Amino acid sequence: MYQNIVILTGAGISAESGIPVFRSETGLWEQERVEDVATYDGFLRDKTKVHEFYNKMRRSLLDKKPNPAHLALARLEKEYSKKYGANVNLVTQNIDDLHEKAGSQKIIHMHGKLKSILCEHCNKRYPFDEDSSVESECKFCHHKSLRPDIVWFGEMPYQMDEIETLLSKCDLFLSIGTSGVVYPAAGFCQVARASGAACIEFNLSQSAVGSQFNCGIYGKASKTLPEFVSTLIDTGKLPDNVKL
Numbered sequence: 001m002y003q004n005i006v007i008l009t010g011a012g013i014s015a016e017s018g019i020p021v022f023r024s025e026t027g028l029w030e031q032e033r034v035e036d037v038a039t040y041d042g043f044l045r046d047k048t049k050v051h052e053f054y055n056k057m058r059r060s061l062l063d064k065k066p067n068p069a070h071l072a073l074a075r076l077e078k079e080y081s082k083k084y085g086a087n088v089n090l091v092t093q094n095i096d097d098l099h100e101k102a103g104s105q106k107i108i109h110m111h112g113k114l115k116s117i118l119c120e121h122c123n124k125r126y127p128f129d130e131d132s133s134v135e136s137e138c139k140f141c142h143h144k145s146l147r148p149d150i151v152w153f154g155e156m157p158y159q160m161d162e163i164e165t166l167l168s169k170c171d172l173f174l175s176i177g178t179s180g181v182v183y184p185a186a187g188f189c190q191v192a193r194a195s196g197a198a199c200i201e202f203n204l205s206q207s208a209v210g211s212q213f214n215c216g217i218y219g220k221a222s223k224t225l226p227e228f229v230s231t232l233i234d235t236g237k238l239p240d241n242v243k244l
Ligand code: APR
Pocket: 009, 010, 011, 012, 013, 015, 016, 021, 022, 023, 024, 027, 093, 094, 111, 176, 177, 178, 179, 180, 181, 182, 202, 203, 204, 205, 207, 219, 220, 221, 222
């Protein structure tokens, strides 16, 4: 039985809910340049473009629903921790709100959230559900210095100390729907393995860091994850077909 489970999710878990992934033939980074909309320099060059890019994404969340993979993780947190007295923690690179909509409670959004805003003047972050622009005022300091609360390339992801502590204690690490090319998240498996954790990745096919895992379960997460989670909750063990 596992006592400290850490789950890392990436864009692949939300793909079946209709949110495009970043890296694929039709991925977001084929349509927009990373340098323009996901770096601080890009923001300084054209703040209006960057606000509009994230406004569009924030608005698109309205009709998006969690799929069976998000729901399975919420079930794992609720039922497994209750049945076995275990800690189940979710770390997501995703900026959408589908884990929240699915009912997960302990979520670290290491790359920020669309439904949050950050004031560059007073450094406060707060929930935000509207459109932002260069004219929007911070509700605390009233400066017109809001930016999307997204961790861009070259910036430090949120809650890294907490994540490292969780990884150093974990005995099961699950990585779901992430390509394994963006650090530090791509390095989490190595940290978890050094702590002695069993590491399993869920993806359509092996990710860039897939060889570091004990085992890979390949197929759509909405299919593979609910089955896996049901067995884990029922037995406290990994399914028989998962060989470490
Ligand atoms: N089930 C499981 N995995 C899937 C599914 C699915 N239904 N659909 C796609 N995937 C996998 C893809 O095979 C791919 O490996 O999800 C992964 C998505 O990879 P990326 O688009 O690179 O997304 P991610 O790994 O989350 O990106 C990391 O990069 O651009 C930045 O900040 C952004 O948080 C993001 C980070």
